[in-house]
Amino acid sequence: MHKRTYLIWLTALNACLFVSNALGQPQPAELELIMVHDDLYVIHNEFVPGNATALITDEGVLLIDDKFERDYSNMVELLRSVTDQPVRFVINTHYHGDHSGSNARFQAAGAEIVSSERARLKMVEFDQSGLPVFTIEDFGRIHIGGKEIELYQFGRAHTDGDVVVYFRDYRLLVAGDLFTYGGATPQLIDYAGGGSAKDWTRTLDRILRLDFDTVIPGHGTVTTRAEMQRFRDSTLDLRNRVQGMVRGGSSRDEVEVMLREVFGWQDLHIARGLDGLMGELR
Numbered sequence: 001m002h003k004r005t006y007l008i009w010l011t012a013l014n015a016c017l018f019v020s021n022a023l024g025q026p027q028p029a030e031l032e033l034i035m036v037h038d039d040l041y042v043i044h045n046e047f048v049p050g051n052a053t054a055l056i057t058d059e060g061v062l063l064i065d066d067k068f069e070r071d072y073s074n075m076v077e078l079l080r081s082v083t084d085q086p087v088r089f090v091i092n093t094h095y096h097g098d099h100s101g102s103n104a105r106f107q108a109a110g111a112e113i114v115s116s117e118r119a120r121l122k123m124v125e126f127d128q129s130g131l132p133v134f135t136i137e138d139f140g141r142i143h144i145g146g147k148e149i150e151l152y153q154f155g156r157a158h159t160d161g162d163v164v165v166y167f168r169d170y171r172l173l174v175a176g177d178l179f180t181y182g183g184a185t186p187q188l189i190d191y192a193g194g195g196s197a198k199d200w201t202r203t204l205d206r207i208l209r210l211d212f213d214t215v216i217p218g219h220g221t222v223t224t225r226a227e228m229q230r231f232r233d234s235t236l237d238l239r240n241r242v243q244g245m246v247r248g249g250s251s252r253d254e255v256e257v258m259l260r261e262v263f264g265w266q267d268l269h270i271a272r273g274l275d276g277l278m279g280e281l282r
């Protein structure tokens with residue numbers, strides 16, 4: 001494999017998929033703690049970007065997504081710089097290893113793991129450790145430290161078990177990989193994980209009915225509802241273009257070229273999404 005191609009592939013794989021033993025032992029990411037509210041922080045990393053979100057209360061910390069296991073110690077250290085409370089809940093927005101990789105470690109330290117039932121089924125299927133103890137179907141709430149946190153599962157998109165977390169009081173949404181922003185913009189439709197290009201737009205439309213103006217994406221910087229709306233439009237554009245090409249008789253190679261050129265798809269997106277996408281839109 002050409003070296004540059006390999007590097008791009010490696011970066012993309014790390015950015016949004018499973019911990020892979022075949023890749024050896026990657027280094028922990030350089031993490032940064034960003035305050036969004038006085039009690040709400042994003043644990044962000046720029047290179048191989050990804051976000052975890054922490055709500056700090058005097059009844060413990062609620063963490064949304066917990067990165068790879070290799071990032072566990074650094075995450076805990078960062079949290080200790082703002083609270084001496086333990087992590088009590090970890091919500092996984094979906095099953096991917098860069099969002100659920102530290103589950104077993106947090107569980108061993110006393111935290112309860114929460115996800116959608118579908119995400120949990122995928123974790124079982126892919127033999128992941130630190131399985132969630134609590135699961136939701138469409139909706140759930142967690143009450144902690146006088147705060148109410150709402151969890152919604154609106155439908156298929158990035159996977160079939162994507163959960164968004166809504167902080168009504170802050171008009172803020174934690175979107176997981178239903179919405180990635182900035183350098184990580186390309187949609188990854190994980191067909192093996194039950195993802196769907198057809199449903200993605202409708203799922204985003206349902207989310208956009210919630211009243212929020214700040215969005216913490218699964219990857220990329222903290223951003224706005226307007227950017228999420230633009231992303232929603234791009235999911236529709238992608239679907240329409242691919243559908244037009246497939247039904248017009250374009251080849252797999254032609255669709256691949258278009259996805260790379262117009263939507264910035266990389267090898268990972270092609271590998272995980274192209275065949276499923278063409279099959280779904282045929």
Ligand SMILES: [Zn+2]
Pocket residue numbers: 016017094096158177
């Ligand atoms: Zn993901």
